[in-house]
Amino acid sequence: MHSSRGIPRTLPWKGRRVNLFSTISDAILKAYPELEAADLIFGAPPNLEMGDVAIPMFLPARKLRTAPPKLAAEAAERVSFGPEVSKSGAAGPYLNLSLDRSATGARIVNAVLEQGNGFGSNGSGTGRRILVEHTSINPNASPHVGRGRCAMIGDSMTRLFRFEGYDVEVHYYVNDMGRQIGLLVLIADEITDLDFNGILDAYVRANALAESDPEFAARGYELLVKMEEGDPDAQQRFKAVTDLCLKGQLEVLSRVGATYDYFDRESKYVNDPRMDQVQQRLRDRGVLFTDEKNRLVADLAPLGYAQEEGRFFVLMRANGSSMYGYRDIAYSLDKIERGTDVNLMILGEDHKLYAQQVGLILEAAGYPAPEVIYYSYILLKDGKMSTRQGKVVLLADFLDQAAALAVERVAEQCPELSPEEQGAIAETVAVSAIRFAVLRVKPGKNVTFDMEAALSFTGDTGPYVQYCCARINSILRKSVGALPVAPGAAFASAHDSEWALLMKIASFPAVVAESVQQRTCAPVANFSLDLAHLFTAFYHDCPVLKAQNAAQTESRLLICRAALQTLRNALDLLGISAPERM
RNA sequence: GCGCCCAUAGCUCAGCUGGAUAGAGCGCUUGCCUCCGGAGCAAGAGGCCACAGGUUCGAAUCCUGUUGGGCGCGCCA
Numbered sequence: 001m002h003s004s005r006g007i008p009r010t011l012p013w014k015g016r017r018v019n020l021f022s023t024i025s026d027a028i029l030k031a032y033p034e035l036e037a038a039d040l041i042f043g044a045p046p047n048l049e050m051g052d053v054a055i056p057m058f059l060p061a062r063k064l065r066t067a068p069p070k071l072a073a074e075a076a077e078r079v080s081f082g083p084e085v086s087k088s089g090a091a092g093p094y095l096n097l098s099l100d101r102s103a104t105g106a107r108i109v110n111a112v113l114e115q116g117n118g119f120g121s122n123g124s125g126t127g128r129r130i131l132v133e134h135t136s137i138n139p140n141a142s143p144h145v146g147r148g149r150c151a152m153i154g155d156s157m158t159r160l161f162r163f164e165g166y167d168v169e170v171h172y173y174v175n176d177m178g179r180q181i182g183l184l185v186l187i188a189d190e191i192t193d194l195d196f197n198g199i200l201d202a203y204v205r206a207n208a209l210a211e212s213d214p215e216f217a218a219r220g221y222e223l224l225v226k227m228e229e230g231d232p233d234a235q236q237r238f239k240a241v242t243d244l245c246l247k248g249q250l251e252v253l254s255r256v257g258a259t260y261d262y263f264d265r266e267s268k269y270v271n272d273p274r275m276d277q278v279q280q281r282l283r284d285r286g287v288l289f290t291d292e293k294n295r296l297v298a299d300l301a302p303l304g305y306a307q308e309e310g311r312f313f314v315l316m317r318a319n320g321s322s323m324y325g326y327r328d329i330a331y332s333l334d335k336i337e338r339g340t341d342v343n344l345m346i347l348g349e350d351h352k353l354y355a356q357q358v359g360l361i362l363e364a365a366g367y368p369a370p371e372v373i374y375y376s377y378i379l380l381k382d383g384k385m386s387t388r389q390g391k392v393v394l395l396a397d398f399l400d401q402a403a404a405l406a407v408e409r410v411a412e413q414c415p416e417l418s419p420e421e422q423g424a425i426a427e428t429v430a431v432s433a434i435r436f437a438v439l440r441v442k443p444g445k446n447v448t449f450d451m452e453a454a455l456s457f458t459g460d461t462g463p464y465v466q467y468c469c470a471r472i473n474s475i476l477r478k479s480v481g482a483l484p485v486a487p488g489a490a491f492a493s494a495h496d497s498e499w500a501l502l503m504k505i506a507s508f509p510a511v512v513a514e515s516v517q518q519r520t521c522a523p524v525a526n527f528s529l530d531l532a533h534l535f536t537a538f539y540h541d542c543p544v545l546k547a548q549n550a551a552q553t554e555s556r557l558l559i560c561r562a563a564l565q566t567l568r569n570a571l572d573l574l575g576i577s578a579p580e581r582m
Numbered sequence: 583g584c585g586c587c588c589a590u591a592g593c594u595c596a597g598c599u600g601g602a603u604a605g606a607g608c609g610c611u612u613g614c615c616u617c618c619g620g621a622g623c624a625a626g627a628g629g630c631c632a633c634a635g636g637u638u639c640g641a642a643u644c645c646u647g648u649u650g651g652g653c654g655c656g657c658c659a
Contacts, residue, residue: 043602046603047603054601092602094602178659179659295657308584309583310584314656314657316657317657318657321657324658327659348653349586349652349653350653352654353586353655354659356586374586376588377652413621440595440596441595442596444587444588445595446588448593448594449594453607453608456621458607459607459608459621460595461607464621464622466621467619467622470621479618526595526606533606536623537623539622546618
């Protein structure tokens with residue numbers, strides 16, 4: 001009896017023809033010319049004894065006007081499979097095949113080691129360019145894990161696209177203006193030695209003051225107007241505060257590995273001349289009008305927007321100052337003009353309606369709407385995060401706590417390493433804990449963040465997968481002589497645990513393809529977990545250095561190398577390092 | 583009220599382009615360090631896949647409705 005630890009349910013050839021197994025498909029089509037490749041759906045039988053590949057005969061049977069069980073039995077006899085298939089048989093309406101483990105295993109190991117850091121890539125992005133905008137936090141506080149979700153998703157998608165061969169550029173939109181930043185600037189003037197850590201307090205104070213003191217609020221607006229009009233002093237003050245904040249935020253974000261190629265400041269788009277043309281086109285389409293209060297408004301109804309709520313989108317205030325959306329449209333033009341094949345942004349689910357509105361306006365003006373990945377909020381056990389109530393988990397705090405716990409563990413396990421090395425490993429463990437916890441969940445789900453669970457490092461966690469890598473490295477380090485480079489004639493992978501592991505490894509390219517298509521790295525995270533589990537089962541069942549003979553040791557060392565390479569590639573997409581020791 | 587998203591074990595989540603008996607982890611129970619790293623492994627208990635209809639040879643998966651949760655509907659950004 002075996003459970004999911006056996007043959008992976010997600011097969012490399014599921015739903016599509018992959019070169020490794022295309023010969024099976026060809027053999028069947030040769031025997032049944034009436035069928036086509038699309039009729040053959042490859043899956044996995046419920047257990048190993050039944051075979052490695054299962055093909056349901058429902059569709060083919062319908063096409064051939066026969067009963068599925070009858071066709072399965074007939075096909076098992078009639079089709080002449082190549083040497084790759086060691087056994088064929090029918091189980092009810094399913095045609096089950098067993099593969100030659102050693103020959104197939106050798107092919108898998110060969111492919112992994114040959115392709116190295118590129119194993120898993122389908123090259124689907126070759127020659128294509130993509131622009132990703134993510135994170136883009138308001139410069140007012142240290143990022144909490146909810147904000148971090150955006151950065152980690154965006155960063156992992158970037159890694160995924162680059163892995164697939166896309167030329168990717170990463171943009172960060174700096175919201176360096178607006179009423180609230182104006183208030184923050186005012187308060188900042190009253191505080192000496194304002195640093196990043198004091199920003200949040202100042203921000204909360206400024207907003208509270210604005211509510212209780214209308215005069216203060218009015219001064220904030222005045223300052224904003226001066227800034228928009230180009231007053232150098234006002235601009236300089238805005239820049240000083242937002243720079244301070246951005247720098248602090250980026251320091252935290254860089255700890256989790258997020259990097260950006262361009263920082264685009266919102267203030268740059270206040271008076272963008274290209275918007276004249278946009279306005280003209282909107283007028284031509286009959287969607288732009290000045291309302292009774294002298295505001296410049298877009299009516300989305302003629303553009304196919306069906307609801308009354310959100311139908312009208314204000315672009316400019318009566319006093320002629322621009323709204324956020326107006327500047328954002330100008331920014332979109334900037335991004336569009338960079339001429340990438342895909343224009344992608346990662347946004348919180350609170351931006352859904354807004355992004356839809358902006359998209360409609362852009363399309364009406366003759367531009368393509370950006371593609372958007374929405375992520376849902378991270379909730380805490382006792383409810384939503386609230387900055388004002390102090391109910392937040394700051395990314396920096398989490399990393400500090402996690403690293404402190406991890407360093408104790410590393411000191412125990414690797415006393416031979418220097419304190420600096422131990423500290424560096426602990427930091428990667430902390431990063432892996434948070435990145436993995438966030439990335440293994442699909443972006444659209446509300447998740448409840450459990451601080452205790454995230455700090456435990458046991459079970460289905462990033463550190464568990466890292467630990468698996470450290471273990472493999474340990475075996476490779478201890479093996480005597482040169483490591484084998486490629487499977488030879490004596491290569492064997494007959495043991496169930498070896499075979500299951502190799503089958504999982506072979507499915508990696510399909511997991512990557514699925515992740516690109518679904519626009520989420522969650523399948524990669526779950527794949528790495530499955531792979532680590534399967535490796536550990538192999539580790540317990542199949543001694544490598546103490547195998548029965550040298551040939552077996554060599555085969556297993558090769559399997560170790562292939563597993564490590566695949567794990568490293570998967571973890572790299574998640575922004576997690578695979579340590580030598582931990 | 584209207585719109586979008588979500589609902590799977592006590593808890594946190596996989597599985598969703600329809601296929602055989604729905605899976606992990608945490609927590610709980612029981613074993614396993616003279617043996618390549620126990621951040622581990624093996625086993626057990628735990629499910630009306632929110633509810634109700636529909637499509638199909640076949641539905642956790644697709645469609646409709648209901649319920650519950652998240653988000654949004656600003657001269658905020």
